[in-house]
Amino acid sequence: MADDIAELDEALRRQADTVRRLKQEKASPEEVAEQVAKLLELKAQLGTDEGKHKFVLKTPKGTRDYSPKQMAIREKVFDIIIGTFKRHGAEVIDTPVFELKETLTGKYGEDSKLIYDLKDQGGELLSLRYDLTVPFARYLAMNKITNIKRYHIAKVYRRDNPAMTRGRYREFYQCDFDIAGQFDPMIPDAECLKIVHEILSGLQIGDFVIKVNDRRILDGMFAVCGVPDSKFRTICSTVDKLDKATWEDVKSEMVGEKGLSPEAADRIGEYVQLHGGLGLIEQLLQDPKLSQNKLARDGLGDMKLLFEYLTLFGIADKISFDLSLARGLDYYTGVIYEAILLQPQNAHKEELGSVGSVAGGGRYDGLVGMFDPKGRKVPCVGVSIGIERIFSILEQKVEASEEKIRTTETQVLVAAAQKKLLEERLKLISELWDSGIKAEMLYKKNPKLLNQLQYCEDNGIPLVAIIGEQELKDGVVKLRVVATREEVDVRRENLIEEIKRRTCHP
Amino acid sequence: MADDIAELDEALRRQADTVRRLKQEKASPEEVAEQVAKLLELKAQLGTDEGKHKFVLKTPKGTRDYSPKQMAIREKVFDIIIGTFKRHGAEVIDTPVFELKETLTGKYGEDSKLIYDLKDQGGELLSLRYDLTVPFARYLAMNKITNIKRYHIAKVYRRDNPAMTRGRYREFYQCDFDIAGQFDPMIPDAECLKIVHEILSGLQIGDFVIKVNDRRILDGMFAVCGVPDSKFRTICSTVDKLDKATWEDVKSEMVGEKGLSPEAADRIGEYVQLHGGLGLIEQLLQDPKLSQNKLARDGLGDMKLLFEYLTLFGIADKISFDLSLARGLDYYTGVIYEAILLQPQNAHKEELGSVGSVAGGGRYDGLVGMFDPKGRKVPCVGVSIGIERIFSILEQKVEASEEKIRTTETQVLVAAAQKKLLEERLKLISELWDSGIKAEMLYKKNPKLLNQLQYCEDNGIPLVAIIGEQELKDGVVKLRVVATREEVDVRRENLIEEIKRRTCHP
Structure with a gap:
């Protein structure tokens, strides 16, 4: 509904521009009259009149604000992710939110239509970044870096159809970890x-499985199934839809839209149903057709090695070698993977694929070379954590549990027991801030004590430092523990130490 | 130079588009020929030919990447800023990088021309955010919030003339803290x-002064100097240039461009030279002209109160009440301020103003009401820290000191003393990761011990956990302290504890 208004609103503005332009260009009166009629019609639809423009109060389609509560959840998620990246010795970089348009051109295959372009306001043509991988490759080539392990957490932009309840936005975070270098x-x-x-x-968001495959295995499979070389990438895009569509739909796209023979499609259909572990790898290494193809053999050999290492890491039980995994992007050259959250037993099967993907990545050995003037390659492999879905899940969890999340870290409220103590409160809170204590006070000259205590209850502030005439005379501050209502007089010179002691394990 | 190429490149692309369009539209052969000639000329300038497009490897004009070293500095700065905001009890929010274009319209006065618009790709018209204040006001109105203390750290976008060595970028961070509510x-x-x-x-970036003024004092001053009401905002914009331009230039803009009488300009000139503290406030409260104006009286009264509170906070010595401070933005309604870094004694005076501004803000009581359908006002006051200049200063400081900054937090490198120990290294590092130890290993099957030790030296990794045939047999790991070359055998089951003990104060 809000979108309809915004679009109507937009049409109105454009029509008004048209009328203005025609007048400036001194167009024929008939032409102007015709466009003015259209303008009035749009105004009638919107129910506005000239003087009073109906203002649309919203964020752009597919985007959202983060409230303090959502930010608290987001920070917890980031802490876990960044902690993991740092545990693995990663550095961190950042790049601009937009790139030269040509930097993004030709990197994303059929998804390129989803790129946001900036308006041409003179100067360079720019686009918002679509992911963090292409800016990373551009950064490596530009700085001639051949060896780095870095993470990058930032928002990326896709003009996709948003499905916000399932965590699909047009502006969303990616948390990328990549290793570049010849190893x-x-x-x-x-x-x-x-x-x-x-x-x-x-x-702790539930059970998951990580599907792995290799672009070389896919390409080898396409070759032995009779797909012409020129159609590898586009057929790969179609296979990638298997997580959301049935095999019948995928086959019909291969044969109908992409012009593949039904026999070739059926041969693909047999392979893409396979998934398993080391046993499947061994089986395919013996497959009379596939084993004849060098690409497939290389991919399967590396897949075997990968499973050996994953076994040493103790995580092979969560990994599924899955021949239907294709990944949409053009730039992958080797191993690819995607992590899927598994639904609790009673969930519908068809939702599984589309709701569950929370991480993906793979090897892209050619991308940096596309940016290097001499085409020098830097092999890369990486993973991107798609945290919007994780946020959605955790937000729902918090809502369901009615757990109270604090959105500030305030340790103490500086309060007055009587009127006319604003100056004293300002002096005390200033001392606390200067000693590193997290402190607040109400922005009133003469707040009621009850209101000050209520503020602590509402905001989870554990302590209140109360000053009154008597306390000032005695050189003490009354320290009140909000949870127990216990009160003690603390000498002013010991107050900071006492607050620190009481809040060191918040 | 790079920009020239990018712009030429852009012109080339546009010219190619023109030729293509003319051909599609079946334009006259003469017309096509003329445009093709222009195209060939551009190509000659760029030195490219059809087949080989000269790729420009750069970030967009006025933007930059952050390297791991720069990110390490940035994180330290953010830690101090966020720590301060949290010490004052602030919550945190986030908003999208773009807003509906109309959300930004009419908020920035003469600076509106610097807003980045997105290309119209159907749907809503969008612009990149110009600051964090307008999105904050939109957020408050949209969610009917009348009371919040929040911070927001994010990048904002201005199509300004970049001066990157002085920390002026087109994409830059703002760190905003604002208090909304009736207090x-x-x-x-x-x-x-x-x-x-x-x-x-x-x-710790050197001495500073915080200039303060009040829009009501400025407006009162304009009124008593004979500036017509309709010219308050535009004359205010001109006064704002006093930090970069001389009074003569500013006066000539007032009189020439803005049509003010020379006498009125001269009267303004007398006031804007004044700066001081409580004494100046008292003096102006007695000023025969200014004291007759209600706005000025209100502003001066509040300014006096402000100085009393700042004295209680113990910071009045760093505050200068300065009648030349105007701030460019339209939305301020009360107190305004700007923090200036003071140069060491030998710096040129004219650089002082333009290099030094690192924070600014003020009161904007009307902005939220502009978004509320019923015009309900939410009084707000806030401050924005402009950290790009602070980064520049700290980066130069680090460069000058040759201080080595670590860009990772790795505690231990898992190394092999002999060949064929990859599996053992993978098993050990996996144990360390799972216990929360920050660990790395070289991605080689059989790395040389010397190379592994060198890697630690290069990256400041303090410990090496070395495994060899003998250690495996004995059930120990050799733990080496990189700085001292000391080596001890640690029993495998005690290794994690030992590493934690040795790195708890990194």
């Missing part, structure tokens, strides 16, 4: 999966 | 100044 096979790749496992376990 | 006069306003004082002291 021995599958060691950094295995660490990326270990990181996903640590983060998802640490967040 | 007794000057109490929250004084707290905002206390916060600026705490942050600038905490950052």
Whole structure:
């Protein structure tokens, strides 16, 4: 509804611009009259009149504000994710929210249409970043870095169809960890999966599985199934839809839209149903067709190595080698993976795929070379945690539990027992702030004591430092514990130490 | 230079579009030929040919990446700023990077031309946020919040002329703290100044002064100097240039561009030279002209109260009541302020104003009402810390001191003394990660011990956990202290405890 108004509103503004332009350009009276009629019609639809413009009070479609409570949840999630990245020795970088448009061109395949462009206001043509991977590759090439392990947490932008209740937004956070450099096979790749496992376990959002596959296995499979080379990428995009669509729909897209023979599609259909572990890898290494293809053999050999390392990390039981996993993006060249949250037993199967994906990534050995003037390659592998869905889940959890989340860290409220003590409160709170104590006071000259105590109850502030005429005379402050209503007189010179002692384990 | 190429590049692309369009529209051969000639000329300038597009490897004009070292500095600055905000009991919110275009319209006066618009790709018209204050006001009105103390740290966007060495960017961070609500006069306003004082002291970036003024005093001054009401805002914008321009230039803009009488300008000129403390306030309260104006009297009365509170906070010596301070933005309604870094004695005077501003803010009681359908007002006062300049100063400081900044927190490197120990290293590092130890290993099957030790030296990693055939047999790990080269055998089951003990004060 709000969107309808915004769009109507927008149409109104554009029509008004048209009329203005026609007048400036001294168009024929008939032409102006026709456009004015359209304008009046739009105004009637909106129910506005000239003088009173109906203002739309909202955030842009597909975006949201974070309230203090949501921020408190967000900070907890970030702490776990950043803690994991740092535990693995990662540095951190940041890049601008927009890039030169050409930096993003040709990196995202069919998804490029979802990129937000900036208006041409003179100067360079710019687009909002679509992910953090392409800016990372641009950063490596620009600074001639061939070896780095970094994380990057920032918002990215996609003009997709939002589904906000399921955590799909047009502006959303990505938490990326990537390892760039020439290393021995599958060691950094295995660490990326270990990181996903640590983060998802640490967040305690339920059971999960991490699907893995390899673009070389997919390409080998396409080759032996009779897909022409030129159609590898586009057929790959279609396979990627298997998590949301049935095989029949996917096959019909392959044959109908993409022009693949039904026989080739059926051969693909047999492979993409397979998923398993080391046993499946061994089986496919013996597969009479697939084992003849070098790409597939290389991919399967590395997949075997990967499973050995994951077994040493103790996480192989959460990993599923799944031939239907394709990943949408163009730039992957080797292993790819996607972590899926598993629903509790009673959930509908068809929701599983679309609700559950919370992390994904893979190897992209060619992307940096696309930016290097001499095409020098820097092999990379990485993972991106899609935390909006995780936020949604945790927010619902908090709502359901009615757990009270504090949104401030205030340790003490500076309160007055009588009137005319504003100056004394200002002096005391200033001392507390200067000693590093987190303190608040009410912004009233003469607040009632009851209101000050109520403020502590409402905001979870554990202590109140009360001053009155008598306390000032005695050189003490009355320290009240909000939870127990216990009160003690503390000598002014000992107050800071006493507050620190009482709040060191908040 | 890079910008020139980008712009030429852009012109080339546009010209190519023009040619394509003309061909599609079946324009006359002469017209096409003319445009093709222009295209070829541009190509010659760029030195490219059709097949090989010269790729520009850069971030957009006025923006920059943050390297791991810069991020380490940035995190330290943020820690101090966020620590201060939390010490004052602030909650935190976040808003989208873009807003509906109409949300920003009419809020920034002459600076509105600097707003970045997004391209119209259908749907709503959007602009990148220009500051965090307008989104905050929109958030309050949208959620009907009448009482909040919040901070917000995020990037904002201005299509200004960048001066990157002086920390002026097109994409830059703002760190905002605001108090919204109906309170007794000057109490929250004084707290905002206390916060600026705490942050600038905490950052240890040299001496500073905080200039304060009041829009009501300015408006009163304009009135008694004979400025017509309709010109208050535009003359205010001109006064705001006094920190960068001489009085002669400012006067000439007032008289020439803004059509003010030279006599009125001269009368303003006398006032705006004044600055001082409580004494100046008292003097102006007695000023025969100014004291006749109600706005000025109200502003001066509140200014006096503010200085009393700042004296109680012990920070009045850093505050200068300065009648030349105007602030560019339209939305201020009361007290305004700006913090200036003071240069060491030998700096040029003219650089002082333009280099030095690191924080600013004020009271804006009308802004939320502009968003409320019924115009309900929520009084607000806040401050914005402009940290890019602070980054620049701290970066230069670090460069000059040759201090080595660690960009990771890794506590221990898991190393092998001989070949064929990859599996053992993977098992050990996995145990360390699972126990919360920050650990790395080289991504090589058989790294040389010397290379592993060198990696620790290069990256400031304090400990090495070395495994070899003998250690495995004995059930121990050799723990080496990188700084002292001391080595001890630690039983495998005690290793985690031992590492924690040795790194608890990093």
